[in-house]
Amino acid sequence: MLSFILQRLLTVTPVAIGVSIVCFLLVHLAPGDPLSAILPVDATQETIDAMRTAYGYDKPLPVQYVLWLWHVLHGDLGISIATGRPVVQEVGRAVVNSLILAFVATLIGFTFGTFFGFVAGYFRNSVLDRAASAISVFGVSVPHYWLGMVLVIVFSAQLGWLPPTGAGPDGSGNWRPDLDHLRYIILPAVTMSVIPMGVIARTIRALVGDILAQDFVGALRAKGMSEFGVFKHVVKNAAPTALAIMGLQLGYLLGGSILIETVFAWPGTGFLLNAAIFQRDLPLLQGSILVLAMFFVALNLIVDVVQTALDPRIERG
Amino acid sequence: MTTSVNEAAVAIRGLKVVFGGVVEAVDGVDLTLERGQAVALIGESGSGKSVTLRAIMRLNPERKTKIGGQILVAGQDVMALSAKGLRALRGRAVAMIFQEPLLALDPVYTVGSQITEAIRQHEKISAADARKRALQLFERVRIPSPERRLDAYPHEMSGGMRQRAMIALALACRPQVLLADEPTTALDATVQIQILLLLRELQAELGLSTIFVTHDLGAAVEVADRIAVMYAGRIVEEGSARDVVLNPHHPYTIGLMRSRADGALSKGTRLKTIPGSPPDLANRPPGCPFAPRCFLAEDRCRVDAPAYVAVEPGHRAACWRTDAAHAAFAGDKARVLEAAV
Numbered sequence: 001m002l003s004f005i006l007q008r009l010l011t012v013t014p015v016a017i018g019v020s021i022v023c024f025l026l027v028h029l030a031p032g033d034p035l036s037a038i039l040p041v042d043a044t045q046e047t048i049d050a051m052r053t054a055y056g057y058d059k060p061l062p063v064q065y066v067l068w069l070w071h072v073l074h075g076d077l078g079i080s081i082a083t084g085r086p087v088v089q090e091v092g093r094a095v096v097n098s099l100i101l102a103f104v105a106t107l108i109g110f111t112f113g114t115f116f117g118f119v120a121g122y123f124r125n126s127v128l129d130r131a132a133s134a135i136s137v138f139g140v141s142v143p144h145y146w147l148g149m150v151l152v153i154v155f156s157a158q159l160g161w162l163p164p165t166g167a168g169p170d171g172s173g174n175w176r177p178d179l180d181h182l183r184y185i186i187l188p189a190v191t192m193s194v195i196p197m198g199v200i201a202r203t204i205r206a207l208v209g210d211i212l213a214q215d216f217v218g219a220l221r222a223k224g225m226s227e228f229g230v231f232k233h234v235v236k237n238a239a240p241t242a243l244a245i246m247g248l249q250l251g252y253l254l255g256g257s258i259l260i261e262t263v264f265a266w267p268g269t270g271f272l273l274n275a276a277i278f279q280r281d282l283p284l285l286q287g288s289i290l291v292l293a294m295f296f297v298a299l300n301l302i303v304d305v306v307q308t309a310l311d312p313r314i315e316r317g
Numbered sequence: 318m319t320t321s322v323n324e325a326a327v328a329i330r331g332l333k334v335v336f337g338g339v340v341e342a343v344d345g346v347d348l349t350l351e352r353g354q355a356v357a358l359i360g361e362s363g364s365g366k367s368v369t370l371r372a373i374m375r376l377n378p379e380r381k382t383k384i385g386g387q388i389l390v391a392g393q394d395v396m397a398l399s400a401k402g403l404r405a406l407r408g409r410a411v412a413m414i415f416q417e418p419l420l421a422l423d424p425v426y427t428v429g430s431q432i433t434e435a436i437r438q439h440e441k442i443s444a445a446d447a448r449k450r451a452l453q454l455f456e457r458v459r460i461p462s463p464e465r466r467l468d469a470y471p472h473e474m475s476g477g478m479r480q481r482a483m484i485a486l487a488l489a490c491r492p493q494v495l496l497a498d499e500p501t502t503a504l505d506a507t508v509q510i511q512i513l514l515l516l517r518e519l520q521a522e523l524g525l526s527t528i529f530v531t532h533d534l535g536a537a538v539e540v541a542d543r544i545a546v547m548y549a550g551r552i553v554e555e556g557s558a559r560d561v562v563l564n565p566h567h568p569y570t571i572g573l574m575r576s577r578a579d580g581a582l583s584k585g586t587r588l589k590t591i592p593g594s595p596p597d598l599a600n601r602p603p604g605c606p607f608a609p610r611c612f613l614a615e616d617r618c619r620v621d622a623p624a625y626v627a628v629e630p631g632h633r634a635a636c637w638r639t640d641a642a643h644a645a646f647a648g649d650k651a652r653v654l655e656a657a658v
Contacts, residue, residue, distance in 0.1 A: 215420035218376055222415075223435040223486070224408035236425050312470045313424055 005305055012301050019297065020072065023290040024065050027282050077287035082279045087287035090272060095291060097167060098261070098268030102253035104185055105192035110246050112193070113139075113200030120201065121208025132201065139198025145259040148191040152263070155187060162187050165265035188264040192257060196249035203245050207238045240311040247303035251296050326352045326391060326494050326526030327373060327411075333385035334368050334377065334550075339599040342368045344550040345386075348528075350494070355520055355527040357541035357558070359534060359573070363595055365550035366530045370496050373528070374407050390494060409439045412487035416499040418479035422471040428482045429467030435489045454485035458515060477508035484515065488523070495520070495527045501536055513539050534573060538562055546570050549595050549606035556632030566626075566634040568611045568642045575649065605636070613638045613645065 039051060052058045056067060071078070077087035113136070120132035156164035163184050211217065211234050220230050261270035269288055276284040327350040334343035343365040350356050358366040371377050373388055375395060388395040390411055398406060415421035423431060432454065433447035442450075448467065455463035458481040471479055480500065487495060500516065501509040517540050520527050531537050537544050538558050545555040546569065554567040565571050572591040593610035596602055602609070608618040618637055625633040628643070636642060 215415060215417065216423045219413070219415055219421040220423070222374055222376055222407055222413045224404045224406070224438055224490075225434075226404060226438075229434070229438065233423050233426070237423065240425075311425060313472055 001309070004308060008301055008304055012297055016294065016297055019293040020069060020290060021065065023286055023293065024068055026286055026289065028061070072290070077290070078283035080276075080281055080284045082275070082281045082284065087283050090284060091269070091288050091291050094267060094269045094272040094288070095295075097266065098257065098270065101185065101188055101192065101257065101261075101266060101268055102250055104189040105253055106196055106246060106250045107193075108189060109193035109196030109249065110200055113197040114204055114242065116197070116201040117204025118208055120205040121212065124205075124209055129205075133205065136198040136201035136205070139194040140202070141198075142194060144191055144194055145263050147194060148188070148260055148263040151187050151191055167267050188260055188266050191264075192253060192260050196246070196253065199249060200242065200245055204238060204242055207241055208234060211237045236310075240307045243310065244303050244307055247299050247306075251299045324352070325389070326350045326354070327528065328389040329369070329373070329386070330388075331386035332369060332372060332388065333383075334365070334372055335383040335385075336377075337381050338383065341598050341601060342550055343372065344601070346547075346550070346552055348545055348552065348555075350526050350528055352493075352526050353524050354543065355517075355529060355541045356543045356545060357529040357531055357537035358545050358547055359531060359537050360547035361532060361595065363598070364547040366547045367498055368550075369547070370413075370498055370528060370530050373494075373496060374411055374413060375403060376407075376413075405439070408435055408492070409490045410492055411494040411496060412490070412492040414480075414483050414487050414495065414497040414500045417503045418476070418483040419471055419503075421483060422479065422486075424471055427468050427470055428474070428479075428486075429469075432467075432482075432486050432489050435486060439490045450489070451485070454488060455482070457488070458482070458485045458519075460485070476504050477511060480504060480508075480512050481515070484512075484519070488519065491523075493524075493526060495525045497527060497529045499530055499532070501533070502531070509536070516540055534562065534577060546573070549601075550598060551606065551635065553607065553636070554632075554634040556629070560629060560632045564629075564632075564643070565646055566628045566632070566639040566643050567636045568613050568638070568645075569607050570634075571642055571646045571649070572610075572612075574646070613641050 039048060043051075049058075056064055059067070075088055077091065079085070080087050080090055083090065116132040116136055120129040120136075123129050152164045155162045164187070167181065167184055217230060217234070220233055225233075257266075257268065258270035258274050260266070261268045262274050265271065269292060273285065273288050275281070276288060327348070329346055329348040332343055332346040332348075333341070335341050342363075346365070346369055348356065348358075348369070358369065360366045368377060372384060373390065373395065375384075375398075377384070384396065390406065393406070393410075395403075395406065422428065426434075429448065429451050432451040433444060436442060436447040436450055437444070440447075451467055452463055455466060460466050460478055460481050466474065466478070466482070471482075474482065480503075484500075497516065501512050504512060513536055516527070519525065520540070527540070529537065529541055541558050543556065544558045544561040545552045546561065546567065547553065548569050554561060554565065554570045561570060562574070565574060569591070575589045576591060591610055596606050596609070602619070604617075604619040604621055605611070605614070605623050608614040611618065615638070621637075623635050623637045625635050626639050627633050628639055634642075
């Protein structure tokens with residue numbers, strides 16, 4: 001198992017290098033000079049050249065990349081142009097907030113998605129199946145920012161049960177696991193959980209249907225197993241695929257929550273990315289994209305390893 | 318038959334199985350399996366042999382299936398069993414071997430754990446003791462290095478070994494009745510023989526009553542005391558293995574005998590087949606279901622279904638023209654003899 005993990009790590013390295021190159025080039029691909037955002041419009045050529053040398057933009061691209069990578073590897077992602085704080089600090093705080101939101105949302109989505117999926121798969125073509133499938137189709141197809149706004153209107157504006165925006169009562173950007181902060185996470189997490197819930201429910205419905213149609217289920221019944229005993233077998237057979245889907249969904253949530261974080265003013269990476277784009281804060285943009293991309297790489301690695309541990313048919317090594 | 322119903326290991330009376338309200342997969346099957354006996358159910362795909370076998374354990378999907386008639390296992394009415402009673406019967410009194418062991422074993426559990434699971438479903442026994450029993454079973458079915466194989470996953474074993482493991486699983490709770498659904502079809506020819514010999518040996522030693530489903534006449538003769546030939550959901554001929562093969566009285570059985578290749582086929586000769594295809598079971602024609610393909614069919618065959626004729630004691634055939642059929646087969650034999658001389 002250890003050698004398998006090491007081997008996966010080795011195969012992941014080129015992917016990570018590729019990702020870092022793309023992130024680095026972002027600055028140069030974006031229209032306009034990277035410095036134009038900081039420099040005043042009427043800056044003299046000397047000032048521009050001085051800044052260029054100061055930021056290292058006068059060196060050839062490969063050299064710039066190596067220097068940049070060297071800094072990144074030492075935990076230095078540069079200074080945010082908008083706030084003047086190190087990008088690492090900004091991204092780190094946002095990542096923690098996004099992670100918390102994504103985990104809570106995945107947990108909700110996975111719990112309900114698994115439940116609806118199993119109900120629908122076990123009682124295929126029944127009224128229960130149709131109801132569960134309708135919910136999951138709704139989950140996949142409803143625009144979630146719209147759902148977020150509807151939830152805010154109902155639960156914040158009308159009923160006044162839950163706060164509409166922010167991560168905590170003090171307005172600070174740090175979420176803590178206490179009751180006050182918990183109230184703030186409910187609406188964004190529920191909104192965010194709807195898509196993974198739908199995807200997981202549909203996947204598990206199909207999966208359970210397939211598994212139940214297999215010969216070994218009949219053979220289990222022929223052994224005299226109770227329905228609960230058969231259910232345990234179905235769960236273990238469904239687990240590798242279900243976990244893979246869950247891992248990917250978690251990955252999407254980490255990066256794909258710009259709309260929801262903006263609707264709920266949740267101080268996460270999506271919110272940060274949104275701000276970085278509109279303020280043309282290139283170091284911040286570069287840094288947050290790099291961190292998010294690395295999350296995907298790491299997540300895929302973890303899913304791979306967990307799946308291999310669960311399913312004996314996947315070759316190790 | 319002289320023995321009473323209560324003494325038989327399995328007694329099937331007038332079994333009818335209808336799928337989805339239209340497909341009459343089994344249409345009035347009577348079959349008695351005496352204790353310690355092996356009966357082979359023979360027929361082509363879709364003749365209802367597997368459905369009959371599954372009905373004994375009520376394994377056909379209950380929501381879509383309508384079952385009529387009576388099935389008694391050791392005098393116990395299977396149709397009247399509660400869910401709990403049915404679970405106690407399955408695996409314990411009656412066990413089944415499936416056609417394709419790779420599909421019939423759960424791929425994500427080790428073979429050993431699937432056997433101990435079956436044992437512990439039916440008996441209050443510790444995990445360690447159940448494993449010991451599983452190990453003995455593996456030795457019994459002659460799986461090499463059994464200790465190690467217990468921890469193997471199904472995909473890590475060869476086809477023959479998997480089928481041996483499947484047999485060990487079936488025998489785990491010491492059943493009296495063993496149902497085998499084409500146990501050798503998915504295997505290599507050389508492995509088939511080994512599995513057949515193993516089954517015959519186990520049957521004799523453990524005093525098992527066995528029903529074998531197969532479309533292989535050779536395999537049937539090898540293991541069975543009696544043979545029942547099925548066609549379109551009915552038993553068309555039944556008797557001792559010897560009588561049915563050497564002295565067939567139904568044109569369909571004769572057709573099966575003629576279409577055997579068995580090395581007797583010299584180069585350039587055509588393999589004899591039965592023309593046509595089985596009837597649509599959702600839309601049965603009147604009369605004998607085999608009539609449209611029968612070389613002896615006459616007008617009444619297409620109008621009235623034939624009743625069973627006892628051609629010899631313990632040997633019956635459902636045909637209007639058993640005598641003509643028998644004469645045709647005798648002619649076959651004579652020609653073979655002539656050719657040999």
